[in-house]
Amino acid sequence: MTDLSPPAAFLAAGPDQPRRNPSGMGAALRHDSALKHATGEARFLDDLPEPPGLLHAALALSPVAHGRLAPLDPAPARAVPGVVAVLLPGDIPGRNDIAAAGTNEVMLADGLVEHAGQPLAVVVGTTRDAALAGAAALRPEIAPLPPVLCIEEAIAREAWVLPPQAITRGDPCAALAAAPRRLSGEFRAGGQEHFYLEGQIALAVPGEDGEMAVQSSTQHPTEVQHLVARVLGCDHNRVTVTTRRMGGAFGGKESNASWVAACAALAARRTGRPVKLRLPRRVDIAATGKRHPFLYRWTAGFDATGRILALDAIMAADAGHSLDLTGGVIFRAITHALGPCDVPALSVRALACKTNTVSNTAFRGFGGPQGALLIEDVVHRVARAAGLPPEQVRERNFAGGGNGSETPYGQPLEGDLIRRVWAEARADADWDARRAEVAAFNAQHPYLRRGLGSMVLAFGISFGQMHMNQAGALVHVYADGSIRLNHGGTEMGQGLFIKVAQVVASVFGVDVARIAITATSTAEVPNTAPTAASTGSDLNGWAAHAAASAIRARMAEVAAEDWGVAPAEVEFAEDMVRAGGNRAMSFGELAKLATMKRVSLSATGFYRTPDIHWDRAAMRGRPFFYVSYGAAVAEVAVDTLTGEHRCLGAWLVQDCGRSLNPAVDLGQVEGAFIQGLGWLTCEELWWDAEGRLRTLGPATYKIPGSRDVPPVLKVRLLEGAPARSETIFRSKAVGEPPLLLATAVWNALKDAIGTDRLDAPATPERVLMAIRDR
Amino acid sequence: MAEIRYLAPRTLDEAVGAFAAAQGAARILAGGTDLLVQMRNGLAKPGLIVDIKKIAEMTEIAELPDGGFRIGAAVSGAMLAEHPRFGQVWPGVLEAVNLIGSKQVQGRASPGGNLCNASPAGDSVPAMIAAGAVVTVQGPEGRRQMPVEAVPAGPGRTNLRPGEIVVGFTLPPRPAGSGDAYLRMIPRTEMDIAVVGLGVSLTLAGGTVTHARVGLGAVAPTVLLVEEAGNALLGSRLEEAALDAAAAACRAACRPINDKRGTIAYRTKVAGVLLKRAVAIAAQRAQGGN
Incomplete structure (x- = not known):
């Protein structure tokens, strides 16, 4: 199914955008389907003619x-x-x-x-x-x-869907014993239903010779x-x-x-007729996996300055009844358990608990958000015990500076970027003045309590499964100079297609409106990885770049031969092809010329992420091509008599390298933050005593509403920080990392009510109970 | 799929006749915001739908000579909100009606439907109980009146007799110094179902409470009139002791269940908190504040 992009005039995000490169890389263009989403013209599967x-x-x-x-x-x-x-x-x-x-x-x-x-x-x-x-x-x-319905029971029975994994460094037992102070904690984080607006659906059409479309x-x-x-x-x-x-x-x-x-395909095969399967929402929620709930138990050793010297932790994930993608989720949880921090001696063990619940699966962040909660809880508790602000304790333990600058498994972290995103978020929020305001408010109000919290994230980008870090693309240039782009990435609203189209437009020096964005198909690009792990534009952007570059090289040769210049002198810009200051033809004229000269204007492109490796036995390596950073400050108000709470303001700084499309990236940061807010504060999966999930729709399962967006939401992309790894145009991934920024809200709630332990989701009821227990 | 007949009579007699003749196989359609969802989910399979929105009496808001109001059962929340005086006299009832659903739902949903749906968590019902509203019902045996709190019998069940239709609500005249309020606790900021809902109506004379009624929702199989809470406030000047006693009466009236929306302990605690807050708002309104 071909889907021509709207004219460029409809794509421009606003009059204030730079005109020099109106539709290439770095332009804040609208999502290619934004207008169609709004008008209803965008066809989703159930909208297609039957x-x-x-x-x-x-x-x-x-x-x-x-x-x-x-x-x-x-x-x-x-x-x-x-x-x-x-x-x-x-x-x-x-x-x-x-x-x-x-x-x-x-x-x-x-x-x-x-x-x-x-x-x-x-x-x-x-x-x-x-x-x-x-x-x-x-x-x-x-x-x-008898069903196993909770993590504790699975642990007691040692019921796993895969063996425990552990990352260790140094001698954590000795380091704990030697530490001036020790502290233990336990808490839990709930799962999360994806609640995609379009439910699961497939249409299978049997063909001849055993084909199935x-x-x-x-x-x-x-x-x-x-x-x-x-x-x-x-x-x-x-x-x-x-x-x-x-x-x-x-x-x-x-x-x-x-x-x-x-x-659907089974039904189509058995009946010989096309079959559509669209799950009703209740069935979708009951039968499909969710984010893994986690139980955490930890012991930390630290000193009076808040430096965390040793950590011994268990993170137990509720995998549900089968493996699904739990191996990858566990991997990301333990590799992200220290966030941006360094702890010299540690053991972090991840358990993949088998319970009689739906098999949990990938969810934006893929164990990373759950991993990051561990160090945030440790920092919060150590800070309270040491009588220091959590922000000071976190800073004291940031990787780099005088601390170690490598994760326990060998991935380098960039201490300068960690400190920079935090300093900028802190400044954006006017932290010190806000802290004073909060204290003044709390001193005078009878039952409302405000709180401030923060978060600093470090999120590794690449699939944990090394072989998945590959992508392909297929680009055609037609004789009129119009371009057809296909790649292995899928569009789920995140803006991948427009970003990859911008990459191709940049290669050819043409307006993005010249590029037809097309449906992902296994018939066009085979053996692809999922669009997941935030890698969509990293992988497919490079693959499309390779395909487009191959065609451009051939076209440059055609022009060079025609003009009698060297191919290196041929430039592609502003929908024109030029050389030597006085040679010029339109991109379309060159395409036509190339077909007359019998030159192929079709190419595949392929990319595999370089420089990544992982030793499964040693649990060491450099599994991530690079690391994304971000920081957040959040302010909340809590009604201490009912537990109700609101996020009043959030100040976010997210590192996207040199953004391919700041409009799309800002949208991703905003959406991820709100989705994270939902996970940590209001979305609660509730099972009855027989193990039946009873929150099977929006009446009982509470995703955030538009009024849950904080009245003050300041989102900024980190400026002047191109990726140091050789990413596509030095951009960085954005899909998942900012979800972790919502952890600032969880921290702010704990600050407001002054509690040691606050399980997530921090629903009003749980907040009220935490106030009583404190 | 079974056939469903649809009738939109112009008169109440016609509606009652058709409804009664169907012998339980019929459902009344007002805004349809509950009924149509139930039908779509297979929870309701009526053979006959009687649409009451074409009956003048059902869709009218009338100011009575004594200062009271009569509200047709099919009047929507949006119509109530647009009425020039209703919201000034009964701001708590209006708030309760228009906490239901989204703007779109509020354009359809009616207090009559909310009452007859008989959810323990219906938002308009505690406010109507606090207001002392009286329901007019018409059936094969004629008209009768009953207090709002007598209508619900249990989750999804009412005390209406076979063939009876709720025609409307009559709200009493308001003496000077009166105010009402409705508050609910929901886990999110909008479009949610109450974990606790509480309505209060007060009349004050010289700072002393001369009339007080409290309706409490979502904490028992039916919405409750908590007479003890009203009595605790009566004659008081809303001193802390009276408020504590009224809050305690609300907590004592709670007979909730543990479920996905909240635990017994939480609902009970919040009921007391909401009582004090709703009383404060109602008292402020009674004393001329808003």
Whole structure:
């Protein structure tokens, strides 16, 4: 599906933008679909014209958290008018295995149910209502087994989805014993539902010779391709997966979209007709994974200056019932457990607990936000114990300066950038004056308490799985000089497509309006990584740059030959091609000339991130191409009689290197902060005693509303700090890191109520209980 | 899919006749902000929908000669907000009605529907109870009146007899020195369902409380009239001891459940806090502040 960009006049973000490079790299352009999103013209999967003969699928889910499942009787569903098929594990022609990283994770429960909400059957009907009614008519017989529903019980049983991982440095036991003071803590952080606006959906259309064309709302078309092929028992080349755009994903469509698409493909294969599967919100929330909840236990040794000398910590993640992407989440949690700080001697152990809940998955930050909470809690407690402000203790432990400048596993950190983002956020917030104001307010108000908090983040950029750090692109220039761009990255609203288009526009020296942005497809660019880990523009930007550069080199030769100049003299700028001051033709004229001269104007580009490595046995290496930094200050007010609270102001500074598109990047920082605010303060997943999630919609699961955005929200990109690694145009990733900035709000709440422990999400009820317990 | 019949009668008699004849298979449609969602989720499967919005009496706001108000059951929150005087006389009731849903929902949703939906957490109900509103009901056996607090029977259930329709609310005349207020606790800043909701209506004479009613929602199977709380305030000058006693009465009236919206301990504690705060607002309004 081709999607031509709107004219450049509609793309310009504002009259105050620099005109020198109106649409190339660094221009604050609108998201390419922004207007269409607003008008409703942007087509999401469910908006597409439906193919003739389309059937609809629905999932039947387990009502029980753990039990033995008797073979399901399809008769009650088949009796529902309009139901065409009821598909059970025995109907799967290939393997009943949807594991993203490991093996043997079933798509449809077969004999054993491991969580409430687990898919048991796919019911296919002539209408969606018929399919849903059929699914509701099934009566699964499940002999209950005792479920494991909390992290503590999983730890007691040593029930893991993968063995514990640990990062150690020095001798933490000896260092703890030698430290002047010691302190222990325990706290927990809850999970988070992605709550993408567009729910999980896929449309599978069977073709000839065993082909299956799948349109999927996925961050990972290649994995959809692999899983569909695995479930259908066919080669990858039979399956084509296309994704034009998602209505939000946030990690929730990295692995979970794959099995949704595989269910649709199974139904299409068994019925021989196109099948659409769109999960209702309740089913989506019940059946798809969430952010991992964590339990933390730690002991720290420190001195009177607040220097943390030793840390022994356990971070226990609730993986849910299966592995999914938990290995990667755990990895990022332990590699980010010190944030921007240095602790000379430590042991951080991560546990991947197996419970009878939905299998938790990627969520913006991918364990990084959970990891960073550890050092923030330690800093907060050490500060209280030492009688120092937490900000002073954090600064005392910043990497670099007199402290170590390498993470315990060998990744270098840039102490100067850490100190710079913090100094700028502190200045933006006018910290000292604000602190005095807060104290004055608290001295006079009978029951409201204000608080100030801060956060400094260091977030490593690259996939933890080394092989995933690759990307491909396919660029065509047509004879009229218009350009078609395709790459392996997917658009989920984050603005990847416009950023990569800007890269290509820069290479060709043309306006971005000349570039057609197209749907991601496994048929155009194969073997791709998911659009995840904030790497979308880093990887695909370079791949597209390579493809465009190859074509430009050929075009330069054509022009050089025509003009009798050296190819190096040919310049591409302002939609023109020039050489030697007096030679010029339009980009379109050169494209036409190149086709007449029988020169190929199509190229693939490929990129793999250099210089990264990881030794899994030693748990050491340099897994991240570079590190992004950011800092935040937040002010809150707490009603100490009800626990209600508001974030009154937030001042954020985020390092995006030399931003490819400041308009898009600022939007990402704002959105990430609010999503982080939701995770830490209001979004609560609530399971009943039988292990059924009872917060299955917006009436009970509380994502932030527009009024939760702080009245003062000052967001700034760090200026004059091009990336030091060779990133695309020296930009830095932005998708995930700023989510961690919301930790400033959690810290501010603790400051306001003066408590040692505040579990997240800090709902009004939890804040009130913390006030009582303090 | 089963057939659903839709009727939009012009008269109340016609509506009552059709509703009663359907023998429980019919549902009344006012704004539809609860009913249509329930139908979409398969929780309600009516054979007949009786739309009452074409009946004049159901959509009118009338000021009565004695200074009271009569509000048709299908009057929307937005219509109430646009009325030139209602919000001046009953600011607490108006606030409660318009805490329900978003702007779009407020353009449709009615206090009559909110009452008949019989959610323990309905926002307008505690304020109407505090106001001492009386509900007019019409059924096959004619008209009758009942206090608002007598309507809910339990979550999703009312004490209306078969075939009966709520026609409207009558709010009593307001003596000078009166004020009301509604407060609710929700975990987010907007568009949420109350964890605790509390309405207060007061009349003060020379600083002394001469009339006080308290309605309390979301802490029991039905919204409650907490007479003990009103009695604790009556005759007082809103001294701390009277407020403490009224707050204690509210806490004592709580019979909540632990659920995804809040624990028993939390709801109970907040009920007392809201009582004091709502009384303060109502008293300020009674004394001419706003």
